[in-house]
Amino acid sequence: MEDKIRVLLTEEQVDQKIQELGEAISRDYAGKEVHLICVLKGGAMFTCELAKRITVPVTMDFMSVSSYGSGTESSGVVRIVKDLDEPLKDKHVLIVEDIIDSGRTLAYLIEILKQRGPSDIRLCTLLDKPERRVKKQVKVDYAGFCIPDEFVVGYGLDYNQKYRNLPYIGVVEL
Numbered sequence: 509m510e511d512k513i514r515v516l517l518t519e520e521q522v523d524q525k526i527q528e529l530g531e532a533i534s535r536d537y538a539g540k541e542v543h544l545i546c547v548l549k550g551g552a553m554f555t556c557e558l559a560k561r562i563t564v565p566v567t568m569d570f571m572s573v574s575s576y577g578s579g580t581e582s583s584g585v586v587r588i589v590k591d592l593d594e595p596l597k598d599k600h601v602l603i604v605e606d607i608i609d610s611g612r613t614l615a616y617l618i619e620i621l622k623q624r625g626p627s628d629i630r631l632c633t634l635l636d637k638p639e640r641r642v643k644k645q646v647k648v649d650y651a652g653f654c655i656p657d658e659f660v661v662g663y664g665l666d667y668n669q670k671y672r673n674l675p676y677i678g679v680v681e682l
């Protein structure tokens with residue numbers, strides 16, 4: 509059965525925001541090379557679109573962590589499912605996420621990636637749900653949109669693995 513999805517952010521709004529983020533990142537990393545870490549699966553679409561709009565040299569790597577059960581609530585347990593291929597030593601690392609919700613995934617990721625000796629680590633997320641934050645220490649350097657506490661899909665985000673392909677951000681009306 510098809511779920512009813514209400515549009516929260518249109519494709520045009522998302523595109524425009526990614527362009528602005530790409531410009532800000534290109535300015536901030538001028539004269540440097542930025543190493544994008546895409547957090548799969550949700551971060552895939554945003555990472556690719558963002559990378560296209562960054563004008564300084566870019567390298568990319570991918571990792572997959574599992575932090576959620578099958579529904580909409582965090583389990584609190586974060587596990588590396590696929591690790592990075594490349595070392596991070598002396599790199600300017602930019603972690604790219606689709607959403608920061610409780611902050612558990614990122615709090616864990618940042619701690620383990622810091623131990624690998626990067627020059628610096630920053631965080632870029634398309635969506636931020638600050639009301640839901642449990643891990644207050646997670647500092648977001650680049651956030652596309654702050655959104656209310658609603659379960660969203662599209663642009664990489666899923667509901668039971670569906671809707672990742674939507675080119676906009678929507679709310680599933682349950």
Ligand SMILES: O=P(O)(O)OC[C@H]1O[C@H](OP(=O)(O)OP(=O)(O)O)[C@H](O)[C@@H]1O
Nearest residue numbers: 548549550575576608609610611612613
């Ligand atoms: O701030 P948090 O509460 O930790 O939630 C954010 C995390 O949850 C989602 O991933 P998910 O575990 O659903 O995996 P997926 O990207 O493969 O869908 C999202 O992509 C973030 O990684």
Ligand code: HPA
Nearest residue numbers: 609658659660661665666
């Ligand atoms: O609102 C959300 N939608 C999809 N996946 C998520 N993971 C954390 N929050 C969300």
